[in-house]
Amino acid sequence: MDRARDLRVVVDDLTRDQKKSDREVEQVRARRDRDRKRIDEGQITNPKDLERMTHEMVSLERRISDLEDVELEIMARLEDAQSDLTAAESDLTDLDEQIAATTAERDRRGGALQGELTETEAKRVAAIASIPAELLRLYDKVRERQGTGAAMLRARRCEGCQITLDAGTLGQITKAAADEVVRCEECSRILVRTDESGLIGRS
Structure with missing residues (x-):
């Protein structure tokens, strides 16, 4: 039970990390696409600005690659954690079924013992009646x-x-x-x- 709880926390944390990484990648891609469009459309005419923009594009591509590597690592860890969580929850389900079966058997035996006790008590009362x-x-x-x-x-x-x-x-x-x-x-x-x-x- 504690293991499943801890794994749910890990899965939740990694899910948040993946969403955050997705947003960061999309933001950098959007900036790169915006700058590339400006270059392709000839909006940058100054040679120095164009050179600066070109260097920035290289930096953005490198940044995107780094962020994608991080994202892939998070996704791999999340997949492993989800697999572990599924196994732990399956174990919990099996345990719950065993507890339910044991409880049902206990109740059945308890009912049988109560019946025997009632019968024995009736015999005892009858026997006592015949004792001086x-x-x-x-x-x-x-x-x-x-x-x-x-x-x-x-x-x-x-x-x-x-x-x-x-x-x-x-x-x-x-x-x-x-x-x-x-x-x-x-x-x-x-x-x-x-x-x-x-x-x-x-x-």
Whole structure:
């Protein structure tokens, strides 16, 4: 973006320089043509004036040649700058298209995530409705302190604090009723028991 801006400034400056050079060339040419017409029409009769005018014509031709060289140099620089500007603007267009595509994809994913969030929230509300109020209060209390109120008990390890439970604790949990709330002695999270828990005497 900065490069394209800088190149626009260069192109504008060179365009002004070219117009100025064009005017200078035209002014000198007009003066030369005017003097040549006076000579051709015989308006200059004095030999000294004619000699002076002839020398001046040579100077004007040389001046025109010098100005045309400058003009050609400016035109070449302007052409290069315009080419660079076109390339930079093309890059900006490509970048804008990429940003637009990325934004559209972000919005699409955001919409999908919002839909998933709404669905998950609805499931959560339905699940909460079936949880005893006392257990829910315990969960919220632990969650406020630990970040999560419950953790999976997998392969005899609490996945909340990553501590492996000793055999005695596992034995007690094994004996607990399926609807009894058991907690990790290390982090106090509610332990969720599954077939992967590795409880003693269970598969």
